[in-house]
Amino acid sequence: MQIRTRLTIQFILIVASIMMVSFMYIYIQFERHLEDEFYGGLKSKGTMTAEMIVGKVKVEEDLQVQIPSFSSDLGIYKENISIYNKEGSDRVYAFNPKASLIPPKVIKEVQRNEEIRFNNGNYESLGVKYKNKFGREFIVVVDSGFNSEHLSNLKNILIWVFFIFISLVAIGGWIFSGQALAPINKIMNQVDDLLPSNLSKRLIAGNQHDEMARLVLTFNKLLGRIEQAFQTQKMFLSNVSHELKNPLNVISSQLEVTLSKERDKEEYKRILTSVHEDVQNLNDVAVKLMQMAKLNSDDSTIQFAKARIDEVIWSTKAALLKTHPEYKIHFEVTNLPSTEDGLWIYCNESLLKTALLNLMDNGCKFSPEKDVKVKLNFKEDNHCVIEILDRGPGIAKEEIDLVLEPFYRSAHTSNIRGSGIGLSLVQSIFKLHQVEMTIDSELGVGTIFRVLFPTGSQALNPVS
Numbered sequence: 001m002q003i004r005t006r007l008t009i010q011f012i013l014i015v016a017s018i019m020m021v022s023f024m025y026i027y028i029q030f031e032r033h034l035e036d037e038f039y040g041g042l043k044s045k046g047t048m049t050a051e052m053i054v055g056k057v058k059v060e061e062d063l064q065v066q067i068p069s070f071s072s073d074l075g076i077y078k079e080n081i082s083i084y085n086k087e088g089s090d091r092v093y094a095f096n097p098k099a100s101l102i103p104p105k106v107i108k109e110v111q112r113n114e115e116i117r118f119n120n121g122n123y124e125s126l127g128v129k130y131k132n133k134f135g136r137e138f139i140v141v142v143d144s145g146f147n148s149e150h151l152s153n154l155k156n157i158l159i160w161v162f163f164i165f166i167s168l169v170a171i172g173g174w175i176f177s178g179q180a181l182a183p184i185n186k187i188m189n190q191v192d193d194l195l196p197s198n199l200s201k202r203l204i205a206g207n208q209h210d211e212m213a214r215l216v217l218t219f220n221k222l223l224g225r226i227e228q229a230f231q232t233q234k235m236f237l238s239n240v241s242h243e244l245k246n247p248l249n250v251i252s253s254q255l256e257v258t259l260s261k262e263r264d265k266e267e268y269k270r271i272l273t274s275v276h277e278d279v280q281n282l283n284d285v286a287v288k289l290m291q292m293a294k295l296n297s298d299d300s301t302i303q304f305a306k307a308r309i310d311e312v313i314w315s316t317k318a319a320l321l322k323t324h325p326e327y328k329i330h331f332e333v334t335n336l337p338s339t340e341d342g343l344w345i346y347c348n349e350s351l352l353k354t355a356l357l358n359l360m361d362n363g364c365k366f367s368p369e370k371d372v373k374v375k376l377n378f379k380e381d382n383h384c385v386i387e388i389l390d391r392g393p394g395i396a397k398e399e400i401d402l403v404l405e406p407f408y409r410s411a412h413t414s415n416i417r418g419s420g421i422g423l424s425l426v427q428s429i430f431k432l433h434q435v436e437m438t439i440d441s442e443l444g445v446g447t448i449f450r451v452l453f454p455t456g457s458q459a460l461n462p463v464s
Helices: 003-054 104-113 151-194 211-259 265-297 308-323 349-366 422-432
Strands: 079-085 089-096 115-121 122-133 137-144 305-308 330-332 344-347 373-377 381-392 437-442 446-454
Touching: 003 089, 003 122, 003 137, 079 122, 104 137, 115 211, 137 437, 151 211, 211 265, 305 308, 305 349, 305 446, 308 330, 308 344, 308 349, 308 373, 308 381, 330 344, 330 349, 344 349, 344 446, 349 373, 349 381, 349 422, 349 446, 422 437
Parallel strands: 330 373
Antiparallel strands: 079 089, 079 137, 115 122, 122 137, 305 344, 373 381, 381 446, 437 446
16 A cells, blocks of 8 residues: 555544544433423423422322313323322322322432433423422422434434545645655655666755755765775775786796796896785785775674783884884883773774784885884873874875775875775774874974874663
8 A cells, every 4th residue: 555545544534533533422411401491391391390380289188180171192291290199009199190199219319419301202201309488298200202403404414514524634635645656756766766876976965954954965865984994995906906917927027037048046136025015915905805895894793802911012113013123113101090990991902913014014105214103192081092193194184084985095105015905994993993083294303193082981782
């Protein structure tokens, strides 16, 4: 069932339910009003008749009332008025003498309650207790047929009004639901026009303050993320093919040249050393690509645990110096916490070492003296700041965000071997730890990478 049809039916059901409850209330209240008016009229007739018949009766001997005598049957009487003595044992007057006597239990009810309503055959009856001006008590019973013609007319009117109104509601609901869904249909038509080849196209929002506009804005943000993912994928494939193809071509060329003729031992050694460096570079690119793929595909399997931040930095420094003994890494710790608990952070130690190693490696690689300074500063608010400072060529302000993109290489560092994956991998690792890395750089001076970690009681599980 379409939404428009469903909305129309729901609208009709809601309005129909409200109308039925309202009309039933009107009908019941009108019926009660007619009954009160009817019984009020019976009481007035009974009281007036009692005033005329027994209003001046002082003693029992005065009850010489001639009861009318009619030869016709009861059917011609539309109502009847009967007067009984106080005990109800004797009927002293009846407009219709052939009318049946009131049962004793009804008389007792009148004596107890002074006024009751009851059914007497086909008639609606009212029994009231009457006292004349001399204090004599009588029981007056008035019988009459209740005319329900007004109720019947009201019921017919309400039924006609109900169906006419529901028909109007159905038409109006269909029109209004169509108008309400028109923006959605417009959005659907715009979405149908979107093609993978033109993801830069965006949906157009009409009213900027309603829910449809919010939906369009949300969808446009999703399109932006999808477009960025496609662009990243294209750039990834292009750069991967370039990063893998160039070293492979170099290796292949070197081997072909080497095999073209006999060479001495030193020449073979030099060529094998060059090939080994190219293979190591390929291996480094492959490892970083695998790490990025793992981080971007499923980070729920990555485990976090407590680790001492100073020991993580020391072990990272030792691992980097083991592979690059020519590097100089100066490690400095300031404002040590008073207890060991302030040294602990919550992290994936292996990934954090990878991130710090990449930052230290870049700092040494791009610095003329192959040196980098690592500062660890503990703050009073249970946080620590890791700063990695180098004296490299620096990064232009307009390139600071770009260097975090996969495979981006700045023009100032294009002459130095690298894959352009390291900083993107570092950024992904810090995002996984829910910490932010800031970059301060000045061309010709150097760059500072700064990361703020919670420590001690503030250290929380980033993936929780």
